[in-house]
Amino acid sequence: MASFFLALCLSTSAFSQVGNNSSVLNPNLAAEAELAAIPHISTALAKTIIENRPYLNMTDFNTLLAKTLNDDQAGEVYITLFVPINLNIATDEEILMVPGVGNKMRHEFDEYRPYRALNTVQARNR
Numbered sequence: 001m002a003s004f005f006l007a008l009c010l011s012t013s014a015f016s017q018v019g020n021n022s023s024v025l026n027p028n029l030a031a032e033a034e035l036a037a038i039p040h041i042s043t044a045l046a047k048t049i050i051e052n053r054p055y056l057n058m059t060d061f062n063t064l065l066a067k068t069l070n071d072d073q074a075g076e077v078y079i080t081l082f083v084p085i086n087l088n089i090a091t092d093e094e095i096l097m098v099p100g101v102g103n104k105m106r107h108e109f110d111e112y113r114p115y116r117a118l119n120t121v122q123a124r125n126r
Contacts, residue, residue, distance in 0.1 A: 040073040058094040
């Protein structure tokens, strides 16, 4: 599952730009209806997400959701709604929010920095 998010994770930096992951919504860009269709996201929370844009990093977005959702609910939301992160500069906390990533994989991301392209990450995680 973590490899599913690799494109998402590398999408915010010029030197590691790989484009959009069509199966994961960016909370900075998603429409209210798209947000409200996600499990655990009420219409009121969808409006709050939109009102508090932009989210510069996943930590900021997580802080907002933590006011309403428990950790398990937030984890389920992150499968379909995630702020793109750059693995070259992401904090350990941000990397661990990627569904399916545990401490071992987080350590591997740290160990192999810097990443210059998505294929670098894919080759190292096979």
